[in-house]
Amino acid sequence: MRQALDRLGVDTPGQGFVDITGALSDWVARHGIADGMLTIWCRHTSASLLVQENADPAVRADLQAFLRRLAPEGAAYRHTEEGPDDMPAHIRAALMPTHLCVPVQAERLALGTWQAVYLVEHRRAPHRRELALHLIGE
Amino acid sequence: MRQALDRLGVDTPGQGFVDITGALSDWVARHGIADGMLTIWCRHTSASLLVQENADPAVRADLQAFLRRLAPEGAAYRHTEEGPDDMPAHIRAALMPTHLCVPVQAERLALGTWQAVYLVEHRRAPHRRELALHLIGE
Amino acid sequence: MRQALDRLGVDTPGQGFVDITGALSDWVARHGIADGMLTIWCRHTSASLLVQENADPAVRADLQAFLRRLAPEGAAYRHTEEGPDDMPAHIRAALMPTHLCVPVQAERLALGTWQAVYLVEHRRAPHRRELALHLIGE
Numbered sequence: 001m002r003q004a005l006d007r008l009g010v011d012t013p014g015q016g017f018v019d020i021t022g023a024l025s026d027w028v029a030r031h032g033i034a035d036g037m038l039t040i041w042c043r044h045t046s047a048s049l050l051v052q053e054n055a056d057p058a059v060r061a062d063l064q065a066f067l068r069r070l071a072p073e074g075a076a077y078r079h080t081e082e083g084p085d086d087m088p089a090h091i092r093a094a095l096m097p098t099h100l101c102v103p104v105q106a107e108r109l110a111l112g113t114w115q116a117v118y119l120v121e122h123r124r125a126p127h128r129r130e131l132a133l134h135l136i137g138e
Numbered sequence: 139m140r141q142a143l144d145r146l147g148v149d150t151p152g153q154g155f156v157d158i159t160g161a162l163s164d165w166v167a168r169h170g171i172a173d174g175m176l177t178i179w180c181r182h183t184s185a186s187l188l189v190q191e192n193a194d195p196a197v198r199a200d201l202q203a204f205l206r207r208l209a210p211e212g213a214a215y216r217h218t219e220e221g222p223d224d225m226p227a228h229i230r231a232a233l234m235p236t237h238l239c240v241p242v243q244a245e246r247l248a249l250g251t252w253q254a255v256y257l258v259e260h261r262r263a264p265h266r267r268e269l270a271l272h273l274i275g276e
Numbered sequence: 277m278r279q280a281l282d283r284l285g286v287d288t289p290g291q292g293f294v295d296i297t298g299a300l301s302d303w304v305a306r307h308g309i310a311d312g313m314l315t316i317w318c319r320h321t322s323a324s325l326l327v328q329e330n331a332d333p334a335v336r337a338d339l340q341a342f343l344r345r346l347a348p349e350g351a352a353y354r355h356t357e358e359g360p361d362d363m364p365a366h367i368r369a370a371l372m373p374t375h376l377c378v379p380v381q382a383e384r385l386a387l388g389t390w391q392a393v394y395l396v397e398h399r400r401a402p403h404r405r406e407l408a409l410h411l412i413g414e
Contacts, residue, residue: 001139001141001277003277003311003413003414005311005379005381005386035141035143036141036272036274037177037272039313039377039379041377041378041379041386042388043386043387043388043389043391044390044391045327045329045391050232051231051236052228052231052232053183053228056219058215058217059217059225059228061216061217062215062216062217062225062228062229063228063232066209066229070208070346071342077338078334078337079332079334079335079337079338081332087335087338090328090329090335090339091338091339091342094328094339094372095233095371095372096232096233097235097236097373098327098373099376099377099378100236100237101179101237101239101377102179102237103177103179103270103271103272105143105270110143110179110270111181112180112181112182112268113181114182114183115181115182115183130388132379133379134312134313134379136274136312136313136412138141139277139412173279173281174279174410174412175315175410175412189321189369189374190321190366190369190370191321191366194355194357196353196354196355197355197363197366199354199355200353200354200355200363200366200367201366201367201370204347204367208346233371234370234371235373235374238374238375239315239317239375239377240317240375241281241315241408241409241410243408248281248317248319248408249319250318250319250320250321250406251319252320252321253319253320253321274412275279276279
């Protein structure tokens with residue numbers, strides 16, 4: 001049994017979804033661990049990791065619209081110092097995963113056919129986000 | 139230290155909760171790993187894994203009613219090709235876990251007294267869902 | 277490769293956030309495992325584990341206010357036997373994590389600068405909550 005740890009930087013273009021499935025698969029493939037488990041940890045409180053459909057982009061547009069209605073900018077927040085999009089970002093981050101643990105089988109992530117892993121940026125401005133990665137297996 | 143990987147099929151009767159606690163406990167018991175960690179990964183974007191109370195069925199009915207109000211069918215979605223229940227299913231799946239990691243102690247899942255693990259089907263039609271399982275320990 | 281398992285009790289003062297980052301870090305430090313992964317499992321269905329900002333307390337106040345609006349006491353619930361705050365607690369617990377898996381690097385949790393780990397109590401009364409801990413690594 002072996003393990004590998006790393007950090008992975010992801011640039012976001014502001015609010016929206018960045019598909020990181022390929023970057024994660026590539027990272028796993030480099031370690032020669034056929035079977036095991038990958039943990040991805042998002043080191044931020046205004047960005048999330050989310051599994052969603054990889055086919056129709058309208059799914060992500062609808063999800064974004066839903067999040068904007070659920071935790072809108074301009075509601076009566078106390079925490080306003082970091083801009084009108086910061087507290088909604090914290091709320092959305094509270095409702096979506098900070099981490100994912102994906103089984104690895106035969107050197108591949110055990111994702112379903114329609115699953116992609118996204119880094120979800122909740123802030124309006126582009127950010128450099130950092131993920132902590134952990135892989136264990138043999 | 140050893141690990142085990144598998145797939146587990148779960149039939150759902152359409153929208154609702156399927157208790158998979160027993161199936162998971164049985165699977166863990168078959169591997170002779172006394173202490174370790176079980177990861178359960180749902181390979182779908184319109185079904186979730188959820189820990190909820192195992193006692194009063196009204197809790198699940200209230201939760202279902204809440205989800206129907208939160209992400210209703212018939213809202214103005216762009217993604218409509220797969221039926222009126224599909225986009226609400228994706229939204230609900232974004233807000234509830236795709237995976238769970240449960241410590242295993244003395245060959246038992248370390249669940250609390252009132253906890254059960256449910257596969258939550260978000261679509262109206264019955265589905266065959268597939269889970270990826272990973273167990274590590276000794 | 278080694279592992280450690282334990283239980284950790286946390287006293288809550290009723291509805292709100294209890295910072296458990298220090299208790300988790302101390303527990304990890306006691307095991308002499310430099311690199312690995314920590315899993316924290318909340319053994320309850322009316323309390324959650326949440327990663328949120330550790331700086332401005334107004335963030336937690338705004339998040340609490342959001343949760344009270346999202347799943348209010350006094351809505352038309354069927355499950356009422358355990359008091360008006362119980363079903364809202366179950367709903368909030370369905371939307372926030374029951375478990376977290378944090379990579380450990382160089383004997384430290386790989387948290388971001390602004391991240392703290394909170395036990396979120398959803399009930400109005402103080403409770404003694406129990407977490408199951410699992411650490412694996414070397």
